[in-house]
Amino acid sequence: MNDIHPVPKITGNQYNLPEKFPADEQKIISGKIKHVLRNLLNAQQVLTSLALICVLVLFSNLIESGFLAALCLFVVIFLMPLFSLELRQNKSILLGYFFVITLHETIAFANAYLFVTFGAGFDAALFQKLGGEFAMHEEWGLAIGPQLYAQMLGLVYRWLGVSHLLGEQLSILAFSISCIIFLKIIRLCGIVKYKIYSLLAFGALPTMVFLGSITLRESYQVLSFLLVMYFGIKMHMKGGINSYIIAFILSVLSMCVMHRGLIGYGMWVVPLFFIWSIRPVSRLGNVKILRLVVFVIGPISIAGLILLINVVPSLGAYNMIFDRSWLEFINTLRTGSINVSGRTTYGIPLDLSSNMMTIYSSLKLYVYYLFAPFPWQVSSVQDVYGVMESFFRMILIYFSVKHWCIAEGSQRRLFALLLIMFFSITLLFSIGTSNYGTAMRHHMLSWWIIVMVGTPLLMAKLSCIRFGAGNSGHRILLKPIENIS
Numbered sequence: 136m137n138d139i140h141p142v143p144k145i146t147g148n149q150y151n152l153p154e155k156f157p158a159d160e161q162k163i164i165s166g167k168i169k170h171v172l173r174n175l176l177n178a179q180q181v182l183t184s185l186a187l188i189c190v191l192v193l194f195s196n197l198i199e200s201g202f203l204a205a206l207c208l209f210v211v212i213f214l215m216p217l218f219s220l221e222l223r224q225n226k227s228i229l230l231g232y233f234f235v236i237t238l239h240e241t242i243a244f245a246n247a248y249l250f251v252t253f254g255a256g257f258d259a260a261l262f263q264k265l266g267g268e269f270a271m272h273e274e275w276g277l278a279i280g281p282q283l284y285a286q287m288l289g290l291v292y293r294w295l296g297v298s299h300l301l302g303e304q305l306s307i308l309a310f311s312i313s314c315i316i317f318l319k320i321i322r323l324c325g326i327v328k329y330k331i332y333s334l335l336a337f338g339a340l341p342t343m344v345f346l347g348s349i350t351l352r353e354s355y356q357v358l359s360f361l362l363v364m365y366f367g368i369k370m371h372m373k374g375g376i377n378s379y380i381i382a383f384i385l386s387v388l389s390m391c392v393m394h395r396g397l398i399g400y401g402m403w404v405v406p407l408f409f410i411w412s413i414r415p416v417s418r419l420g421n422v423k424i425l426r427l428v429v430f431v432i433g434p435i436s437i438a439g440l441i442l443l444i445n446v447v448p449s450l451g452a453y454n455m456i457f458d459r460s461w462l463e464f465i466n467t468l469r470t471g472s473i474n475v476s477g478r479t480t481y482g483i484p485l486d487l488s489s490n491m492m493t494i495y496s497s498l499k500l501y502v503y504y505l506f507a508p509f510p511w512q513v514s515s516v517q518d519v520y521g522v523m524e525s526f527f528r529m530i531l532i533y534f535s536v537k538h539w540c541i542a543e544g545s546q547r548r549l550f551a552l553l554l555i556m557f558f559s560i561t562l563l564f565s566i567g568t569s570n571y572g573t574a575m576r577h578h579m580l581s582w583w584i585i586v587m588v589g590t591p592l593l594m595a596k597l598s599c600i601r602f603g604a605g606n607s608g609h610r611i612l613l614k615p616i617e618n619i620s
Contacts, residue, residue, distance in 0.1 A: 201298025208304035212236060212311050221318040227331040232314060235338030239310060239348035243303035246349055253517075254576075259349040262288060266350070267297045280395045284352045302350040309354040310347050314338060316361040317583055323368050324553075324587065325546055329594040336531075336586045342524065342575050343582065352393050353579045359390035360580055364556065367408040368549070383408065400563050404556075413549045479572035481507050497566075504565030504574050505532075521571055528578070528585065534596070535589035550588055557584040 213236065216222040222232050246252040251260075262285055269275070269289025278286060288302050295301060317337055321330055337343070347354045363386040370379035384405070391401040481503045486496040506525045508518050535557075539550040564577040 201292065201296030201301040204295035205298050205301040205304045208301070208308055209240065212240075212304070212308055215311050215315070219315045221315050221322070224318075228318070228334060231331045231334045231338075232311075235314070235335065235344075236307070236311060238339060238344045239307045242345055242348040243300065243307060247300040247303060252349070253345045254351075255345075255349045259351050262350045262352075263299055263302055265289070266292050266302060269293075270297055279392050279398075281352065283392055284355070288350065299350070303348055306350060306354040307348050309358045310338070310343075313354070313358045313361050313583075316358070316365050317587070320361065320365050320368065321587055323365070323372070324549055326587070326591050329591045332594050333586055333590040336590050337583050340524070340582065341520065343579055346576055346579060351576075353576055356390065356393050356397075356580050357583065359386060359393060360560075361583065362386035363390055363404060364553070368413065370408070371411075371413045396563065396567060400560060403559065407552075407555070411548075411552055413545050413552065479508070479570040481512075481571060482569060485566075501562055501565045503571075504568055505529075505561060507571040507574065521575065524575070524578075528582075530593065531585040531589035533589070534593045535585045538588050538592040541592075553584050553588055557581050 213233070216229055216232065221228075223229050242252050246255045246259075262281070265285035266288025269286050270292035273293075275286060275289075276282075288305075291301065291305065292298070314334065314337070318330065318334065321333060326333075347357070363383065366379050366383040366386050370377065370383050373379055387401045387405055391398045483500040483503050484496065485500065486492040506529060508521045508525065510522055513519055513522060535550075535554060539547060539554060542550050560581050561578075564574070564580075568574050568577060
């Protein structure tokens with residue numbers, strides 16, 4: 136025990152330890168540490184960072200080559216009222232436009248990134264696929280109808296990138312321009328009341344919303360048909376030979392190239408507009424000049440059609456028109472489509488056994504085209520909607536004809552022209568349509584006519600029922616066309 140020496144006492148700074156920090160410097164260092172920890176552990180910043188990471192992870196599929204262009208079109212569509220007086224003529228029209236555009240955009244984004252929406256399962260997906268293939272392989276050629284539309288998508292995709300949303304934004308852009316032309320025609324017709332209801336009926340129809348916001352041709356067909364009517368009316372209001380004639384002819388051509396079936400219709404529309412007059416009988420001085428133009432443009436149009444048939448292989452069916460076998464050709468097409476029966480096929484054949492049966496079967500299939508499905512054909516939710524739309528179409532046709540009956544002067548002749556356009560184009564599509572699913576798509580092309588002519592009188596009637604007013608309100612729906620520019 137005596138060998139154990141006690142531990143010597145350490146004195147001074149034998150291990151070279153740092154001297155004790157001053158109190159002020161300790162507070163400064165402690166404050167800096169707390170500040171750094173506070174910034175690192177700030178709950179709000181942490182949550183924001185996590186949210187941004189989640190957004191990038193969840194929506195990483197949005198970062199595609201054409202998404203930026205689609206986003207730019209999205210902004211342009213919503214800013215369209217800045218470029219159009221028609222859309223900002225009053226607050227209700229502006230809000231109505233934003234409402235219908237929001238509906239279209241909702242369907243477009245849902246179909247592009249969430250799930251396949253109604254009507255986008257086959258044709259729209261096929262057009263999107265063909266557009267991407269055209270953009271990659273550059274297999275261009277002279278085409279009309281679906282091939283032309285696919286090549287148009289391919290050309291846009293080649294420059295801006297392949298994007299499903301971009302193709303849908305192009306369709307919505309065409310629809311937004313259609314809203315402007317629709318309101319312009321309403322103004323030219325002298326309709327002064329219930330314009331917001333007409334806009335909503337035109338743009339918020341579920342068929343228009345679901346099929347007009349995806350990669351289908353219908354939005355472009357509606358726009359071209361509206362342009363034909365708009366420039367045709369302006370051509371007559373201007374009088375004589377004017378620049379609107381060229382715009383009218385170009386609009387007819389744009390309508391024809393989007394659908395092969397509309398080529399024959401274009402041959403009917405051009406003479407109709409040049410021969411028809413929306414002016415009173417006492418003001419037909421310039422109409423004679425327009426009728427003279429028919430004899431110049433008519434033969435040129437027919438010669439151009441014949442040349443186009445010989446150049447474009449897919450138009451060979453139009454040779455049937457010139458050898459008078461078109462009825463047999465139509466019957467063959469209808470029989471083939473009926474044999475490929477589906478749930479929505481109504482299967483009305485074209486009976487050519489006699490002239491009487493030809494007329495009867497034609498009228499029957501026309502009625503089915505306009506109003507099928509009927510209540511006894513309902514077997515699904517889609518059929519219920521189809522019945523409701525057909526019933527609404529029937530009401531608008533009735534009020535459109537009634538509005539024409541009570542109209543006077545130029546309005547009466549203008550409404551007559553609109554109704555002729557409606558019944559002629561629906562008759563044309565009824566010949567080649569054998570199921571009401573396809574018919575709903577074709578009805579988009581002529582829907583705006585009965586909405587424009589029939590909705591004001593329908594709303595006036597509902598207003599009379601609600602407030603107990605008399606029929607004197609019908610006259611204030613219109614104002615003289617002579618006061619419209």
